[in-house]
Amino acid sequence: MADPILDIGRFTLQGAPPMQPTQFMDAVHAVIKRDPSYDVGAYYFLKDALDFTVKRVMENNAGEHRHVAASELLIGFRDLALQEFGPMASTMMKEWRLLSCTDIGTMVFQLIDEGVFGKQDSDTMEDFAELFPLHKTLDAPFLPKNIASRRSSESLPFGVSS
Template sequence: MDTAGVLTGIRKGNPRYTEAAYLFLLSALQRRLSSLELPRHISGAEVADAVRELALERFGPLARTVLEHWGVHGTTDIGEIVFALVECGVLIKQPDDSREDFEGLFSFDEAFEDSYPWSA
Protein backbone atom coordinates (compact mmCIF):
# COMPACT_ATOMS: atom_id res chain seq x y z
CA MET A 1 0.00 0.00 0.00
CA ASP A 2 1.28 3.49 -0.82
CA THR A 3 1.59 6.42 1.59
CA ALA A 4 -1.72 7.96 0.50
CA GLY A 5 -3.49 4.65 1.07
CA VAL A 6 -1.97 4.24 4.52
CA LEU A 7 -2.97 7.78 5.52
CA THR A 8 -6.49 7.30 4.18
CA GLY A 9 -6.83 4.14 6.26
CA ILE A 10 -5.49 5.83 9.38
CA ARG A 11 -7.80 8.81 8.98
CA LYS A 12 -10.84 6.52 8.55
CA GLY A 13 -10.10 5.04 11.96
CA ASN A 14 -9.11 8.33 13.56
CA PRO A 15 -10.53 11.30 11.61
CA ARG A 16 -9.80 13.88 14.33
CA TYR A 17 -6.42 14.68 12.80
CA THR A 18 -5.60 15.90 9.30
CA GLU A 19 -3.19 14.15 6.99
CA ALA A 20 -0.78 17.02 7.62
CA ALA A 21 -0.71 16.18 11.35
CA TYR A 22 0.45 12.63 10.65
CA LEU A 23 3.06 13.73 8.13
CA PHE A 24 4.33 16.48 10.42
CA LEU A 25 4.75 14.06 13.32
CA LEU A 26 6.71 11.70 11.08
CA SER A 27 8.92 14.62 9.98
CA ALA A 28 9.56 15.62 13.59
CA LEU A 29 10.37 12.01 14.51
CA GLN A 30 12.74 11.62 11.56
CA ARG A 31 14.48 14.83 12.48
CA ARG A 32 14.96 13.69 16.08
CA LEU A 33 16.22 10.26 15.01
CA SER A 34 18.68 11.87 12.57
CA SER A 35 20.14 13.95 15.38
CA LEU A 36 21.11 10.88 17.43
CA GLU A 37 24.65 9.54 17.35
CA LEU A 38 23.36 5.97 17.58
CA PRO A 39 19.88 4.68 16.70
CA ARG A 40 17.68 4.02 19.72
CA HIS A 41 14.09 4.03 20.89
CA ILE A 42 12.52 7.48 21.26
CA SER A 43 10.31 8.08 24.30
CA GLY A 44 6.91 9.72 24.19
CA ALA A 45 8.35 12.83 25.82
CA GLU A 46 11.06 13.00 23.15
CA VAL A 47 8.50 12.68 20.35
CA ALA A 48 6.34 15.44 21.85
CA ASP A 49 9.39 17.65 22.30
CA ALA A 50 10.44 17.03 18.69
CA VAL A 51 6.97 18.09 17.50
CA ARG A 52 7.15 21.24 19.64
CA GLU A 53 10.62 22.16 18.37
CA LEU A 54 9.80 21.61 14.70
CA ALA A 55 6.50 23.48 14.99
CA LEU A 56 8.22 26.50 16.52
CA GLU A 57 10.95 26.40 13.89
CA ARG A 58 8.62 26.07 10.92
CA PHE A 59 5.64 28.15 12.04
CA GLY A 60 7.02 30.54 14.67
CA PRO A 61 4.27 32.34 16.60
CA LEU A 62 1.62 30.51 14.54
CA ALA A 63 2.80 27.06 15.68
CA ARG A 64 -0.10 26.49 18.06
CA THR A 65 -2.64 27.74 15.53
CA VAL A 66 -1.31 25.40 12.84
CA LEU A 67 -1.24 22.36 15.14
CA GLU A 68 -4.75 23.08 16.41
CA HIS A 69 -5.97 23.51 12.82
CA TRP A 70 -4.70 19.97 12.23
CA GLY A 71 -6.59 18.73 15.32
CA VAL A 72 -3.59 18.65 17.68
CA HIS A 73 -4.53 20.48 20.89
CA GLY A 74 -2.11 18.91 23.37
CA THR A 75 0.46 16.22 23.97
CA THR A 76 -2.27 13.61 24.36
CA ASP A 77 -3.17 14.20 20.71
CA ILE A 78 0.47 13.64 19.75
CA GLY A 79 0.26 10.27 21.50
CA GLU A 80 -2.97 9.40 19.68
CA ILE A 81 -1.28 10.10 16.36
CA VAL A 82 1.75 7.99 17.33
CA PHE A 83 -0.42 5.05 18.35
CA ALA A 84 -2.53 5.31 15.18
CA LEU A 85 0.74 5.00 13.25
CA VAL A 86 1.75 2.04 15.44
CA GLU A 87 -1.59 0.30 14.89
CA CYS A 88 -1.24 0.50 11.11
CA GLY A 89 2.37 -0.71 11.19
CA VAL A 90 4.13 2.53 10.22
CA LEU A 91 5.83 2.80 13.63
CA ILE A 92 6.74 0.18 16.21
CA LYS A 93 6.53 0.43 19.97
CA GLN A 94 8.29 -1.11 22.92
CA PRO A 95 6.26 -3.31 25.31
CA ASP A 96 6.23 -0.61 27.99
CA ASP A 97 5.15 2.23 25.65
CA SER A 98 1.62 3.53 26.21
CA ARG A 99 -0.66 6.41 25.35
CA GLU A 100 -0.26 7.60 28.93
CA ASP A 101 3.38 8.43 28.13
CA PHE A 102 2.05 11.48 26.28
CA GLU A 103 -0.32 12.83 28.91
CA GLY A 104 0.40 16.26 30.38
CA LEU A 105 3.96 16.56 29.09
CA PHE A 106 3.63 20.29 28.49
CA SER A 107 0.87 22.80 28.06
CA PHE A 108 0.39 24.34 24.65
CA ASP A 109 -0.14 27.71 26.40
CA GLU A 110 3.33 27.48 27.93
CA ALA A 111 5.11 25.90 24.96
CA PHE A 112 3.73 28.08 22.19
CA GLU A 113 2.74 31.34 23.83
CA ASP A 114 4.16 32.03 27.30
CA SER A 115 7.65 30.72 26.45
CA TYR A 116 7.77 31.96 22.87
CA PRO A 117 10.91 34.06 22.33
CA TRP A 118 9.12 37.23 21.28
CA SER A 119 11.38 39.98 20.06
CA ALA A 120 10.61 43.61 19.33
Protein backbone atom coordinates (compact mmCIF):
# COMPACT_ATOMS: atom_id res chain seq x y z
CA MET A 1 0.00 0.00 0.00
CA ALA A 2 1.29 3.46 -0.89
CA ASP A 3 2.14 6.01 1.75
CA PRO A 4 -0.86 8.13 2.68
CA ILE A 5 -0.88 11.56 1.10
CA LEU A 6 -3.00 14.52 2.15
CA ASP A 7 -2.86 17.57 -0.07
CA ILE A 8 -4.24 21.08 0.03
CA GLY A 9 -3.12 23.22 -2.81
CA ARG A 10 0.41 22.08 -2.92
CA PHE A 11 0.14 21.47 0.82
CA THR A 12 1.26 17.90 1.29
CA LEU A 13 1.68 15.42 4.08
CA GLN A 14 3.42 12.63 2.24
CA GLY A 15 4.54 9.41 3.85
CA ALA A 16 3.04 10.55 7.13
CA PRO A 17 0.99 8.15 9.21
CA PRO A 18 -2.74 8.80 9.08
CA MET A 19 -3.63 11.69 11.35
CA GLN A 20 -4.81 10.51 14.74
CA PRO A 21 -7.97 12.16 16.09
CA THR A 22 -6.18 13.28 19.26
CA GLN A 23 -3.35 14.82 17.20
CA PHE A 24 -5.84 16.89 15.23
CA MET A 25 -7.83 17.77 18.36
CA ASP A 26 -4.67 18.94 20.15
CA ALA A 27 -3.71 21.06 17.13
CA VAL A 28 -7.15 22.68 16.96
CA HIS A 29 -7.12 23.48 20.67
CA ALA A 30 -3.63 25.02 20.36
CA VAL A 31 -4.80 27.19 17.45
CA ILE A 32 -7.93 28.34 19.27
CA LYS A 33 -5.96 29.13 22.41
CA ARG A 34 -3.71 31.44 20.34
CA ASP A 35 -6.42 32.81 18.06
CA PRO A 36 -10.10 32.25 18.88
CA SER A 37 -11.30 33.85 15.62
CA TYR A 38 -13.07 30.70 14.40
CA ASP A 39 -15.26 28.15 16.12
CA VAL A 40 -13.82 24.70 16.82
CA GLY A 41 -16.46 23.18 14.53
CA ALA A 42 -15.02 25.09 11.58
CA TYR A 43 -11.68 23.28 11.93
CA TYR A 44 -13.32 19.85 12.08
CA PHE A 45 -15.45 20.73 9.07
CA LEU A 46 -12.30 21.86 7.22
CA LYS A 47 -10.73 18.46 7.89
CA ASP A 48 -13.90 16.75 6.62
CA ALA A 49 -13.84 19.00 3.54
CA LEU A 50 -10.22 18.07 2.90
CA ASP A 51 -11.06 14.35 3.15
CA PHE A 52 -14.07 14.90 0.85
CA THR A 53 -11.92 16.76 -1.68
CA VAL A 54 -9.04 14.27 -1.62
CA LYS A 55 -11.52 11.44 -2.23
CA ARG A 56 -13.10 13.36 -5.13
CA VAL A 57 -9.71 14.10 -6.71
CA MET A 58 -8.63 10.46 -6.36
CA GLU A 59 -11.86 9.25 -7.98
CA ASN A 60 -11.25 11.60 -10.91
CA ASN A 61 -7.63 10.41 -11.24
CA ALA A 62 -8.25 6.65 -11.28
CA GLY A 63 -7.21 6.39 -7.64
CA GLU A 64 -3.86 8.10 -8.14
CA HIS A 65 -2.62 10.56 -5.54
CA ARG A 66 -1.85 14.12 -6.57
CA HIS A 67 -1.90 17.47 -4.90
CA VAL A 68 -5.17 19.28 -4.35
CA ALA A 69 -5.20 22.91 -5.39
CA ALA A 70 -6.47 25.51 -2.95
CA SER A 71 -9.28 26.21 -5.43
CA GLU A 72 -10.24 22.51 -5.37
CA LEU A 73 -10.32 22.53 -1.57
CA LEU A 74 -12.53 25.62 -1.57
CA ILE A 75 -14.90 24.04 -4.08
CA GLY A 76 -14.95 20.83 -2.02
CA PHE A 77 -15.57 22.88 1.12
CA ARG A 78 -18.49 24.63 -0.60
CA ASP A 79 -19.93 21.40 -2.00
CA LEU A 80 -19.71 19.57 1.32
CA ALA A 81 -21.31 22.52 3.13
CA LEU A 82 -24.21 22.47 0.67
CA GLN A 83 -24.51 18.68 0.97
CA GLU A 84 -24.39 18.64 4.77
CA PHE A 85 -26.28 21.82 5.67
CA GLY A 86 -28.40 22.63 2.60
CA PRO A 87 -30.10 26.02 2.89
CA MET A 88 -28.52 26.48 6.33
CA ALA A 89 -24.94 26.29 4.98
CA SER A 90 -24.41 30.05 4.97
CA THR A 91 -25.90 30.35 8.45
CA MET A 92 -23.59 27.60 9.73
CA MET A 93 -20.53 29.33 8.28
CA LYS A 94 -21.57 32.59 9.95
CA GLU A 95 -22.02 30.73 13.24
CA TRP A 96 -18.44 29.47 12.86
CA ARG A 97 -17.35 33.04 11.96
CA LEU A 98 -16.29 32.05 8.43
CA LEU A 99 -17.05 35.05 6.26
CA SER A 100 -14.83 34.46 3.23
CA CYS A 101 -12.56 32.06 1.38
CA THR A 102 -9.65 33.87 3.02
CA ASP A 103 -10.93 32.70 6.41
CA ILE A 104 -10.71 29.11 5.18
CA GLY A 105 -7.14 29.76 4.02
CA THR A 106 -6.29 31.24 7.41
CA MET A 107 -7.45 28.05 9.12
CA VAL A 108 -5.42 25.95 6.66
CA PHE A 109 -2.27 27.91 7.45
CA GLN A 110 -2.95 27.72 11.19
CA LEU A 111 -3.10 23.93 10.89
CA ILE A 112 0.09 23.98 8.81
CA ASP A 113 1.77 25.89 11.64
CA GLU A 114 0.62 23.14 14.03
CA GLY A 115 2.11 20.47 11.79
CA VAL A 116 -1.11 18.63 10.93
CA PHE A 117 -1.22 19.97 7.36
CA GLY A 118 1.85 20.42 5.18
CA LYS A 119 2.79 22.80 2.39
CA GLN A 120 5.37 23.56 -0.26
CA ASP A 121 7.43 26.75 -0.33
CA SER A 122 5.38 28.14 -3.21
CA ASP A 123 2.09 27.96 -1.30
CA THR A 124 0.64 31.22 -0.04
CA MET A 125 -2.47 32.66 1.53
CA GLU A 126 -3.16 34.34 -1.81
CA ASP A 127 -4.09 30.89 -3.13
CA PHE A 128 -7.26 31.26 -1.02
CA ALA A 129 -7.96 34.92 -1.79
CA GLU A 130 -11.64 35.32 -2.52
CA LEU A 131 -12.04 32.65 -5.15
CA PHE A 132 -15.79 33.20 -4.84
CA PRO A 133 -18.10 35.13 -2.50
CA LEU A 134 -18.60 32.45 0.16
CA HIS A 135 -22.06 33.33 1.46
CA LYS A 136 -23.56 34.32 -1.91
CA THR A 137 -22.30 31.04 -3.34
CA LEU A 138 -23.83 29.05 -0.47
CA ASP A 139 -27.14 30.92 -0.70
CA ALA A 140 -27.48 30.90 -4.51
CA PRO A 141 -28.94 27.38 -4.97
CA PHE A 142 -31.79 28.21 -2.59
CA LEU A 143 -32.82 31.66 -3.80
CA PRO A 144 -36.09 32.11 -5.69
CA LYS A 145 -35.42 32.17 -9.44
CA ASN A 146 -36.31 35.87 -9.88
CA ILE A 147 -33.84 36.92 -7.16
CA ALA A 148 -31.19 34.53 -8.41
CA SER A 149 -31.48 35.84 -11.97
CA ARG A 150 -30.98 39.42 -10.76
CA ARG A 151 -27.78 38.27 -9.09
CA SER A 152 -26.58 36.47 -12.22
CA SER A 153 -24.52 39.53 -13.11
CA GLU A 154 -22.57 38.81 -9.92
CA SER A 155 -20.32 35.94 -10.86
CA LEU A 156 -21.06 32.66 -9.09
CA PRO A 157 -18.18 30.47 -10.28
CA PHE A 158 -17.46 26.78 -10.23
CA GLY A 159 -20.75 25.24 -11.20
CA VAL A 160 -23.09 27.30 -9.04
CA SER A 161 -25.87 28.55 -11.24
CA SER A 162 -28.76 30.81 -10.53
